[in-house]
Amino acid sequence: MAEIKDIVLIYLEDAPVSFARIEDIMPDRKKDWYQIRLLMLQIPLQVVTWILKAEYINGDDFFMNGKSIRLEKVEAPALPGEHDDLPETSPENGKEIDAGESADSAEKNQGNIISFFKRKNRGNSQKT
Template sequence: MDLQPAKTEVRENDIVLVYVDEKPAFFARVEGFTADHKPKWWHVKLLMLTMPLRVVTWVLRLEQINGVEPFTMGGTPIRIEKVVAPPEQATPEDESETTPTQESAVENEKQQHAEPDDGSSKASILSLGSKKTD
């Protein structure tokens, strides 16, 4: 008995990676599914995340949509794989970070608006534009 690897079902708004000739070719967002007139076939609308963006509709079976079964287009092998974000891993830096309190935020605000220590309270303006000549 030939067992297929467990695949997660592709749904509307999922991001998929499309392989062409067994090489990653482009990402796409699944825009929707519409039943075809043939049983077990579906029109799958994909927004290709390329420049420029393109919308395509492919007629596929569920096994092809979910990446269990590759298919061909014009003799070229195509495979779809759902993109699943990896789980976030806590780092020692993340664990040591604390959320700023309201008191520390107020203190920081005061420091930013404090008067200069040199006694001069005059501000100067620095122009980044060109100098006007008369």
């Protein structure tokens, strides 16, 4: 079941129309129904409350004003090989690594550090 703070994609007539974050899920006075409060992630931001059954919150189709609607929980895609090269003694695995290992890890990842501060100063010096 989608839970509070999950992001869902809302489909209208099988076409994606908006993203929303689940702000709250509370039981409704009708048995087996829930009040689900959604923050619509669009401009302007808007909060709506829909009364739905658990199966609708879990992705089954339902109808509103005669139109088919479906919620689909959004999972952030994993980047290819994102955590494949982490050493067994990385902080992510709950252990600390020494300075030599961190330098090796930085070389493996070949990441670049870009200083926005230096870019800003460089841009200012060209104007004068």
